[in-house]
Amino acid sequence: MQFYRPTWAEVNLGNLAYNFRQIKKMVSSGTKIMVTVKADAYGHGLIPVSKKLASLKVDFLGVASIDEGIKLRQAGIKIPILVLGLIFKKDAPALLRYRLTPTVCDLQIALALDKEARKCSRPINVHIKVDTGMGRIGVLHQEALPFIEEVVKLKHINIEGLFTHFPFADMDRDFTSYQIGLFNRLVNDLKNEGIRIPLVHSANSMGVIGYRESHFNMVRPGLAVYGLYPREDLNGIKLRPVLSLKTKVVYAKRVPGGFGLSYGHTYITEKPSSVVTLPIGYGDGYPRNLSNFAPVLIKGKRFRISGNICMDQVMVDVGDFAVKAGDEAVLIGSSGKEKITVEELATLSATIPYEIVCGLGSRIPRLYI
Numbered sequence: 602m603q604f605y606r607p608t609w610a611e612v613n614l615g616n617l618a619y620n621f622r623q624i625k626k627m628v629s630s631g632t633k634i635m636v637t638v639k640a641d642a643y644g645h646g647l648i649p650v651s652k653k654l655a656s657l658k659v660d661f662l663g664v665a666s667i668d669e670g671i672k673l674r675q676a677g678i679k680i681p682i683l684v685l686g687l688i689f690k691k692d693a694p695a696l697l698r699y700r701l702t703p704t705v706c707d708l709q710i711a712l713a714l715d716k717e718a719r720k721c722s723r724p725i726n727v728h729i730k731v732d733t734g735m736g737r738i739g740v741l742h743q744e745a746l747p748f749i750e751e752v753v754k755l756k757h758i759n760i761e762g763l764f765t766h767f768p769f770a771d772m773d774r775d776f777t778s779y780q781i782g783l784f785n786r787l788v789n790d791l792k793n794e795g796i797r798i799p800l801v802h803s804a805n806s807m808g809v810i811g812y813r814e815s816h817f818n819m820v821r822p823g824l825a826v827y828g829l830y831p832r833e834d835l836n837g838i839k840l841r842p843v844l845s846l847k848t849k850v851v852y853a854k855r856v857p858g859g860f861g862l863s864y865g866h867t868y869i870t871e872k873p874s875s876v877v878t879l880p881i882g883y884g885d886g887y888p889r890n891l892s893n894f895a896p897v898l899i900k901g902k903r904f905r906i907s908g909n910i911c912m913d914q915v916m917v918d919v920g921d922f923a924v925k926a927g928d929e930a931v932l933i934g935s936s937g938k939e940k941i942t943v944e945e946l947a948t949l950s951a952t953i954p955y956e957i958v959c960g961l962g963s964r965i966p967r968l969y970i
């Protein structure tokens with residue numbers, strides 16, 4: 602890949618494969634795995650990540666929208682794809698055309714899908730979403746049984762899956778167990794009514810790692826596959842970070858003490874210092890609220906972003922450390938003995954690791970290693 606600005610993200614597909622295998626070891630052998638690759642595979646690159654996962658025999662990919670699903674199909678990916686977000690009636694032809702599996706929790710939509718499937722003389726697989734306490738999409742669990750009984754009547758719809766989602770598996774054990782209980786009860790009620798749904802799933806990364814009883818016969822991790830932990834202090838699984846963010850010093854100069862840096866002069870040098878400029882900024886999704894907080898590694902030594910983060914550039918006061926244009930700087934990843942994790946940046950930025958990686962813009966080329 603040809604690019605001139607020396608700012609890039611390295612995506613280590615070997616580590617992705619390692620994490621996938623770690624997750625596989627945590628679930629029983631008959632349990633299928635869907636990896637969520639929405640939002641450009643959490644910023645890691647939809648197509649290269651999905652191709653790697655396909656080569657590792659992942660069972661399903663999860664995307665947020667039909668558009669993401671079509672991109673996968675156009676890249677030649679043939680494995681089943683669940684669209685986790687909702688669709689409109691008008692979208693039925695696209696789902697059939699690209700063989701994408703929709704999430705269903707509305708009878709009108711189910712009817713439109715049934716009609717379109719009949720027109721194509723091919724049944725359509727759907728997964729039904731049940732709300733056991735997320736309060737987002739999904740039929741309320743109390744109303745799920747009669748709803749499913751209606752959908753079962755539609756001849757051209759095949760209910761392949763049933764699923765639910767956890768709002769705080771990372772924080773509230775009791776609530777998550779309660780949700781699993783509600784979901785189990787529904788599965789049993791369906792069985793008693795003679796309705797058999799082949800795939801039952803609920804576990805996100807935290808579910809996979811922390812709740813054996815949430816695995817059912819398919820799990821749906823995202824974050825952990827990218828080597829990120831849904832919570833600190835998780836023993837029992839070792840993950841390897843997949844993404845590093847790197848750049849190079851484009852300019853270095855000596856400035857006097859008492860010298861203000863960047864917009865607003867929120868940083869003033871204490872003494873005569875070397876100040877370097879790095880070509881990355883909030884225009885790349887590097888959060889501006891990390892100004893004066895975020896660590897940076899240059900030649901194995903830890904520094905801090907100095908002054909406000911600009912749209913395309915940031916400065917670092919490196920004191921008397923010898924740094925010149927062309928030296929590498931690491932914003933996420935390791936250099937020498939030092940390491941900056943996505944989790945560390947997320948904490949400093951008062952957000953979650955998901956937002957840091959999803960936020961990295963398309964202006965940053967991804968290099969696959």
Ligand SMILES: *Cc1c(COP(=O)(O)O)cnc(C)c1O
Nearest residue numbers: 637685766805806821822823824
């Ligand atoms: C994104 C998503 C997941 C994966 O969650 P992680 O916390 O990244 O493991 C699972 N299920 C649904 C419905 C999702 O939207």
